[in-house]
Amino acid sequence: MRAHKESHLIICVCLFLVSFSSHMSSTGPFSCISKRQFNLNGMHKFGDVILGGIFTLNFYTESSELYFTSEPNHPICFGFHPLGFRLAQTMAFAVEEINRNSILLPNTLLGYNLYDSCGILWNSLSAALSMISGSGEPFQLNESCYGYPPVLGIVGDSSSTRTIAISSLINGNNCFYLYIGQVSYYSTCSCLTDRGRFPSFFRTIPSDAFQVRAMLQIVRRFKWTWLGLLISDDDYGLNVARSFQSDLAESGRGCLAYLEALPKRNDLDQLQRIVGIMKKSTSQVRNFQRTITIVWMASEAWSTAVVLQTPSYMPFLAGTLGIFVSPGTEFEGQTQEKLCTGNEILKNVDTEFLDLSNLRPEYNVYKAVYALAHALHDLLQCVPGSGPFKGQSCARLQGLEPWQLLYYMQKVNFTTDFGDQVSFDESGDVLPIYDVMNWMWLSDGSTEVKNVGEVKELASEIDDLILKEDQIFWNFESKKPPKSVCSESCPPGTRMAIKKGEPVCCFDCIPCSEGKVSNKTDSTQCTSCSEEFWSNPQRDHCEPKIIEFLSFIEPLGISLTTASLFGALLCLIVFGIFIHHRTTPVVRANNSELSFLILLSLKLCFMCSLLFIGHPRLSTCQLRQAAFGISFVLCVSCILVKTMVVLAVFKASKPGGGNSLKWFGVMQQRGTVLFLTLIQAAICTTWLMSSSPTPHKNTQYYKEKITVECVVGSTVGFVVLLGYIGLLAILSFLLAFLARNLPDNFNEAKFITFSMLVFCAVWIAFIPAYINSPGKYADAVEVFAILASSFGLLLALFGPKCYIIILKPEKNNKKALMGRGTPRS
Template sequence: MDGNPSVSGSHGILVPGDLLIGAVIPIHSDGVFPLVTFKEKPTPDTCKVFRLRFYQPFQAIRFAVEEINRNPDLLPNSTLGFYVYDSCVVLQRELVGTLWMITGLDRVIPNYCCREHPPLTAVIGHSKSSHSILMAHILGLCKFPQISHYSTSSLLSDKRQFPSFFRTVPSDDFQSRGLAQMVLHFKWKWVGLIASNDDYGTKAIEVIRQEVVKEGACVAYTVYISDNLLNQNLPNIVKTIKNSSANVLVVFSVDFYLFPLLVEMLKQNVTGKTLVASEGWSISEILAVEKYSSLLFGTIGFAFYSSNIPGFQEFLNSINTHNTPGILWTQKLWEEAFGCTFINQSNLTDALKNVKKQCTGEENLNSVQNSYNDVSRLTASYNIYTAVYVIATALHDLSQRQALDGPLVGDNFSDIGHFKPWQLLGYFKNVRVKLSNNREVFFDKDGNPPAVYDIVNWQLGLDGTIKQMKVGSYDTLNPSGDIFSINKKLIWWPTGNQEIPLSECSQSCPVGFKKAVIEGAPVCCFHCVPCAQGEVSNQTDAIECWKCPWDMWPNSKRDRCFRKPIEFLSYEDYLGITLATISTFSSMVPIFIFRLFIHYKSTPTVRANNYSVSCILLVSLSFCFLCALAFIGYPQPEKCLLRQAAFGLVFTLCVSCILAKTVIVVFAFMATKPGSSLKKWTTPRVPYMIITICTFIQLTLCIFWLSISPPFPQYNIEAKPGIIVVECNENSQFAFWCMLGYLGLLASISFIVAFLARRLPDSFNEAKLITFSMLAFLSVWVYFIPASLSAQGKYTVAMEIFAILTSSWALMFCIFLPKCFIILFRPNMNSRENILAEYGQGKDNQQSEKNIASPPVYPSLAEYGQSKDNQQSDRNIKVHWFFPLLQS
């Protein structure tokens, strides 16, 4: 290769111009390297396979240069020329091609440049990130502008190491974050990561892992693959993939490394996995074959952004073998496209024998459709087209002497063809190019363009082949603010439908549940635990449940709170209205008996049982029944303050009356002994004194209680879960039980005294009746204590009302029922004649009257029962002492 204008060869070409652009790109692949013996000069290496899809980017350079040269507004006084060198995707050839362009000679001289005019403005390349890193170190020494259309490694963003490197494709950092966001966009929480074991894969997959984990998703495993089959355990790797519950695999690699992995996956019959592809293989043609369709169908991934280049397809089909730079490459295109062969003119006879179809060079490219003239997805071609325009715009800015905060300020140029590479570098940093699709290209501080990717989906065509269909885009500068733009209706998944597949370590927790992490497992692996009582969660996969407000309660699903029902014993409640009816009816019974006693107040049965005390007792019993009404209805503050005190006072009055009745009976019989000191306690004032003193003590207790620690209404949310119980808080349980205990003490004393007096003469003696009444009374209230403690809510109040009504009925039934029975149904027993006949001594009533008037000296009560003539003694005691006293 020499330095003359318009040079062409098998490895590189030069198209002359006032300014030159260099491009090191692959045209062929699969390089063959001769064996070096060090005994002779090595023969040149060769490249075996001509790639139609590699040849298209070369034509994109030609097309862009010709467009610029025709454009009067861009570099109007200069023309662009270009170098293109076929790297064959081999590092050695990329190094050779770069140094060839810099030196300007037909041989490579490192660190030497003899070309001064026309100047080489920038180098486009290289094919792989690892190759670009090496070239960037070399070109960066002199700050020679380098712009790559294919290298994506994030290492190249380090401006301290690579100060002159730029690219028209986004860094892998953007792609890694974008792939992680796409995983999260489809709500995949459990993924496997596969990466090529090189700079391209290892760093990118680590960024993906960090981004995925940061957003709450989990990585099931991370495996690395390489092109060296001896250094990887593919069966175990595929076994891990197959046995994992992760149904989504993020694969960050180039297509070449995936062949052995896919073969092993077919061998182990791996199915049901959705692959997420990096741009390194997302539009690979060599993988899009029927053999791998069962594995790759439904794959979704990122591809370099592509756009239509107006007039490009017509340009591709217009070239011919006569006027196209790089004639040898064009002939290879012709042979691949039309299946013919160009005749070797030096050995025409032998060539004609071996050629089946001879190329004429007049074939029409419009008649064929292949990867060369397919412009449906212009990725590499679009990026290299953009790179040419970036270089041209920077040169144009230089020619216009735009102000720049850099080394060019104050410099004078006699002509655009004389500048140093580092001087142009400043304009690269500030270049802004608006392309025909209205997208603006510029570089950030790290030399990266705005990140934009196409999202492609691998779908089966009607002919059984796989097609990569564009279904959306990822654009960090989208004006609408929506980075992802995906048409989900266009996507087909490996399941054969358009329903997004799931990939979870654990099934999603529904509302009403929370996640409980499994010890030692990733956070995405968990158990679903129902929310505790009183707690809710209204979102799936809730980490914690939260408590409802105190006045609210969860619904049955525990996904929302609703108002707790308020409970109290109301008059609208069946239980409340029943108890109120019984209480009201029961209060009328003592009044009826009271009226009966008034009507028969002159009869012996009524007069013999202390008529006045009985009337007080009946009135108090009526109030006992009525005080139950204070416990029904909404607990108002006034009601809470008075109801227990009223209950205690009324029942104390009632029990005091019974105690007075009992004590006076005992005193009456014990005072029969001559000279007994108890005679003074047998006056009619004693029962009233007992009633007053006993009731006053209870009144004092209640006043202290209501003054120091008064009861108050409260909302009880602990008694019954899910219900607000409106109740009266007694405030001081000690005072309450003191009041109730005092009442029990009076009843116990009455019971004991009545029990001891049960054997006294019983025609007018209530001792037995009082004994039974107090026994029933105490039994009811002893039962009430544990019953009230076990009841909850309104049933506690109902239990106390039941105890009030039952104990009141016990007193009324045991004391007054026998008397009412005699009054109403045995009137003959309720007469003076019957009483006198019962206590008479034979036929002589006068003797009885005499005995009444002048009683003999009777034995004391202690000696009662030991006399030989007990009947006569009993009659005389009752007639002389007991009867007149009780009727007074």
């Protein structure tokens, strides 16, 4: 409703200006009288350049409602406001000081028009309109009219709402285009930084955006995330709330548990309302968090408010932390001397008007006047031909337009006599320096607001907070900063899971799943480790995955290595026994050359199993299968030839079969073994050249491990290699099986039959076991198959012979071998 009334008020002002302009045009250039006189209180000083000022000199007003059916009455102001009067006097003081300065604006006299707004929008707009048009008194249009000329810059207002309305008027957003420079000393609404809406607005007090960021730095320092917000129900408060919530959302470090806007009332009612809300919100926060600790954070508007520092309020306001724009202590000291010239002792004069303990607003007014003066000084120093305006021209004091001053206002950069630098950023804001104030409740019942820190350089996004934590008064038994969280922080190794239907600050901490980590506090998600890394048990960092392969140092590897070496040693022992007894009938009757070749191939089989143990490399992956395939083919081909020789000998023992031995002489035996072995060598060579086995890091078997294995490369090559060994083994088994009924003195066929039966059984069982065994266990299965088949061949073929040679030497003779029995039917 209020916004609706204000919009109608702007329309009325525009209509008034149109009427005023038409009247002037009809009466000629020398008739400089407006149709309406504003009933405004103010102070005036003539000068070459006039600056305007709008201040609240009175508290209260009486005015009629606006119904737009009749002309409204002028508002009546009453209730003296000492602070507003001091602000107006400060502007007058600054203008007089500049006029006495021989360096700043020499030969130029500053004047001022100061008006009382009474704290209402109507008077503020009326004052602004009077200043920009010169209405209320005759004003100079040409040589025939004299009076107070329109102002070139305005200092004011204190309220953000009134400042927005004034700025909208003088920036030409409604009726006409003026662009008069406006410098506020107390309006902090961050909305005023919008250069599109307020192109000529500046201020010497930091905006709410800086204030909010300063407060949030304190919040983050103490890790408070569960916050409440109490604001005034106007442009100032609502913009603070939006800025506060926006910064909380961007940082992700806090949320609002409580928010309430207070409607604007008179000061007494408002104070009682604030106290009631404070008590209510304190109770709510206590009930929610089940704690009795609460800290109030004060904005700059009430961070030093004496009216709240009373015994009735301090039990729950003590310990308050507030931010406070640096007041300029040197300015305070010097102003105390300049404002009074009599014999007064100010410390003994206890009046609100002479209370100079906090001159922050006055210092902001002082800097605003000097900012306008320095801009005007820079404008007048312009050298023709190098100016900033069209054709590189300069502005002149005669015919100076207000918009020409804005160019120099944006570039203002000076240092006051009190050591403070003043400049404006691209939005018209000054870079702030905040003091951090703490409300202390002393043991004698008195209160003290003490400076305990400083926040500065906020525009550079640097967290530059200096805080004397050991000097802060906490209104709790622990005397330590309290915790203010809905949920405790989630440690590394967990992630935050927002509770459904609750604010973002209320969450559960969910441990990261396997393979994912979070290495910082309050992570919103867990990050997956890369392929070769895995999460540690705490889930706070990734570790290299365990490299798994059939190792020589693990129990399984040690067992297989021991068995392999034992088999090779056993082959060597048997070989030695046969060498030592090479002249005995047992050795000679069983084709000793092939027996020695079988022992050699078996030893190679035992040794090649070692290639399957240890870290797979390209060389071992290529060599292991070739060595395995060739060694076993050599062994099985010898057994096959030996079986064929047994059959040939038996056939030659029958009438008419003597010619059969000529095909199985020594050279033929050697040639057959060599030919069969070369076929396997050709298969291995083709396989290695076309698609060689290579080491591979497999992450599919186990998520937390890397299995290093040898991939066969060409599956066809591997199948052909095994198939060829199997073909020779089956052929040997069939021939030996056919010779199983030979006479006892030819029982070599029985041993070959049994050995081939063991060999085939082992490798038939190997195939499904190998396919279903992951990683290193596949290598272990293959090694086991090699060892089992090798031991089976060694024991079946050479066990009975060694038994006779060592334990039954009396049977190791030709007579015993030749007369062992009769042929079977």
